[in-house]
Amino acid sequence: MAQENNKSSLKVKIQKFGTALSGMIMPNIGAVIAWGLLTAIFMSPNGWIPNKQINNLVSPMLTYLLPLLIGYTGGKMVHDDRGAVIGAVGTIGVIVGSKQPMFLGAMIMGPLSGWLLKKLDDKFQSKIKTGFEMIYNNFSLGILGMILAIFAYFVINPVMVTGSNWASAGVDAIIKVHLLPLANIIIEPAKVLFLNNAIGNGILVPLGIQQAAQVGKSVLFLMESNPGPGLGILLAFVFFGKGSSKSSAPGAIIVQFLGGVHEIYFPYVLMKPALIIAAMAGGVTGTALFSMLGGGLKAAASPGSIIAVLLVSAKDAYFGNIIGILGSAIVSFLVAAVILKRDKSTDDDLEEKTKQMQAMKAESKGQAMPSEQLASDSVNSYADVKKVIFACDAGMGSSAMGASLLRDKFKKAKIDIPVTNIAVRNLKDEDGLLVVTQEELADRAAEKAPSAMRVAVGNFLNSPKYDSIVANLKALSQVQEKPKETEKPKSKGVVDDIDFSKIKNVYFIRHDQHVGTATMATNLFANAVKKADKHVGVSAVKINELPDEATNLVIVTPQAKKNLVVRYSDVQVVVVDDLLQDKKLQDVIAKLQ
Template sequence: MATTTSTPAAAAQRASARVHVQRFGTFLSNMVMPNIGAIIAWGLITAFFIPVGWTPNEKIATIVGPGIYYLIPLLIAYTGGYNVYRIRGGVVGATATLGIIMATSSPLFDKAYADTGGSPMFLGAMIMGPLGAYVIKRLDRLWDGKIRPGFEMLVNNFSAGISAALLAIGAMFILGPILRAVMEGLGNVVEFLVNHSLLPFTAIFIEPAKVLFLNNAINHGVLTPLGLDQSKEIGHSALFLLEANPGPGAGLLLAFMVFGKGVAKATAPGAFIIQFFGGIHEVYFPYVLAKPRLLLALIAGGATGTLMNVIFDSGLVAPAAPGSIFAVYSSLAKGSAVGVTLCWSSALVVTFVIAGVLLKMDRSEDEIDLTSATAQMESTKGKKSVASWLVEGNEAAAGPVRSIVFACDAGMGSSAMGASVLRKKVHDAGFGEVTVVNQAIANLRDEYDVVVTHQDLTDRARQQTPSAVHVSVENFMASPRYDDVVDLVRSRNGGGSGAPAAADEPAASGRLLAEESIVLDGGSASRDEAITRAGELLVAAGAAGPAYIEAMHERERSISTAMGSGLAIPHGTNEAKAEVQRTAISFVRYPDGVDWNGKQVHFVVGIAALGNEHLKLLARIAEVFTDPAQVERLEAAQSADDVLAVLGEVAPV
């Protein structure tokens, strides 16, 4: 009996640990990724202008030292602090990082290490940036509301200055020596692996960890700082390609294109383009999770690619982020063209051959659940067991349902859309007393009865709301699990009571959808091209600044904005709100469809919204696209007026 009960507990602990590492990796990535442009700039200057570069130039090369010693660490620290406590946190975090910089670069502390240091600055920035922001955030809470009028600016400025100064000094004398010792140890490990030709064997650990979505923790937490240190010393590093090498994933997807079956074979070409040229490696992870034996192919491919860099003493001067073939060659070190080319190409070939053999040997039916198999299964299952399925592992949550929250990363676009659809279903079923709201996962509190999330975010939501019933969806617009939630409410609350809640009044201020923002035939386009097109229409309409378009792509990289029913609603991140001048939408129809992460999208509605105006907007859009008759009218529209006739209530003119 003890063994039987401990196995699920152990599995849950392992899943929880993985989620924590994923969140830690995302936290690190959110500090590093916004500054990749600066790192690439430094890498290009290093590759071309240092004495051993492509085109040596002594004057331009003077930028290299300050770039790695000051600019990049301070940018990382500021970004980390900003993520915790906005500008105030960024300023304190960056100032506190000065202590780490001097402790690892000044000969007054360690002359020998000052000549070779570098990496502790980056790790120190990742520590001191968020720590400084957290400290000032806590201090501000201590005297919040207690400062006499007229003294707020004085107290705020001096509290930030004093705390930043103390943190910088503490980092200099306490954290500096610790990080020097840690990085020396890690550096010795890497040197040992290189000197004994063992670096290829790191693929045994890296490739499985990547598939478990730990790639950010590995790359930005360990390999990037070590690689930058090595690049500064010898002009290049193979460490930048241990995790970011596009060859293994491309070889795996190519094997599915040739030897796969069913859904996997059909979706592999699109995934290949996204992975190899776009650098989004996560697209191939589900293929491996469905057939874990394919890890053998990835490990062999990754090890082969690394071996090429070891043999030819080749590498990059800066991280390849994202890990696309274009990013790899943009950071190519002088004299590394042959080695790096063999690195990714040999990894691709070896992975393709081994994965192909494994797929040919697999006699099972290939129905890999990549995007829709779960929804198909749910739509055919019996309704009698819905409630018991929903509360699996949640026996304590047996009271009436009073509150439902739809949560996503930012708590805006996709969750607002899903909440609108679900709210209408719940209220139309006669449960007007049940509240249905949307929220960011990071802001969830354990006070909701039911939490609905995208299937990729459910584990994170469970960490925030362990006592709630958790429902995972894949299709925001038409998930069968919405009906499951209604059935759960009905079983818990004892039948419908009260009239359906009245719908929100449509937004009536401003020209939200103009004729010039409507395109009836977007032609042939990729997902990213469609996002750019929708954003350009918003910019042309004066609704947002040009930087908002990149924020729309950043939102898409964090979670898909494909809503189902042929609709995608690309929109910017929370941080891009400053780029929005007014609330507006754009409309682009793609008769031939756009491959949107494996889904077919025919309507792309770009959104720019001030404050919370997007909520009612999304509610109206949801109503339109869940009505087949309205969708048919949009499909048949011959003019902008035809579109406005359908979307008039969404965006009145």
């Protein structure tokens, strides 16, 4: 047990360090792209439209703006606005006097400056007399900022110049001996373990910017953001997958290849761990082709979409980039196809595997997530929820899509609670907060928001826990609502309680265990309605797919009604003992209009 706890603690520390690195880059990716586009379009003489005047913006942005933004962001992560300001002040000491862009230096001085000011404030701020707060705030920051800028200029700057020279020389040496593709053997598995942002934005992007500043482009930008390996794996599921993994793969391709959300293919690999070989083979192939054919980007492609890649490709690198992406997709597809075809297992349902993975992870970590409890036991735990936040490593991509999915479910269920998404590092502990995060980041979320209610999921894009959240909040709203005196009492499942003048559709609930019964009942009822010349729609749906409207009549068994009432408040309900031959079915048909 102690060994497992140590592993968990080490894993959290690695994630925190990687997220801290990427956290300084991610908010500033837009500025990096702006610099890259200026370089690609207007740089003289290699741009698409060379312009000497506009080209004057390129060097100052690279030398001053981008490192200062990174230092500012790093300080803000540690000590809010005061940390942001002193982070920028400390960073300027690394920048001045160097001919190289000091991204790594900014990633050191920003957080370091913010941390030192935080320690100073913790020691003295509470002791400042009333009326002297502004003097302390301004002069403490100013004096410490001056000291840090001088320290950075004389100490950190020379160290970082030497380190940058070594790093550049090392990368160049690896490229010359054609060993760079081997890095994907580490990068691809790390991506699947949700370390993609830490590796891409924390390590490869800073090194790529320095290389692009020297030679006009960098293949490092493509090593993590290449959408080819994920595309190949998902295509293999389209042709050789089974169950829901096969049916969901086409939609996942659009999200991954065009939208750039690589996290969507991670559960497919986790479902068949051998597929990591396909991802590595595709990544190695892509990087090899990029290097051989002169591929490279002017700036980071974020998100890792084919559209973003083409927008920031160097003028002379389009052929190499496109061939590299296609080559990596083809190789990963072929390897994944062999793995899937050789797989003889019949149990290949993506949703089931996702649930199983979540249960195993939760059990191994000793976590008990409230969304897995019965509705009757967990409804009260949702009583204080006023806001839902999806928290992921970067606060973009998959968490934004997960928030959109839950927001849509809330809208259909008429639940008026805001749903947003942020990076886990930016979580703040507050009342009435429900945090939805990935299993891998559950410990981080607990540290950032210990008072919040938390739900961990294996995959933001395909979790059954969303339905549990909706069901509990819906049940809570029904308990809290007081019926108006003029309002008609809610149907208890008796035919006489139904307002048939409103009914336009009749639904039967289709359960995974009783699909045949519901289908047969639907067909028999539909035929009877047709013979009776009644004009209503008849269909079978899953319990979470019902439109919550009074125009819909739902025919259920007593057991199914228990689950129905905690999800819906407006549908009308008739309870029958037998879906196929209960006498109430004929009564319903007779009263339909």
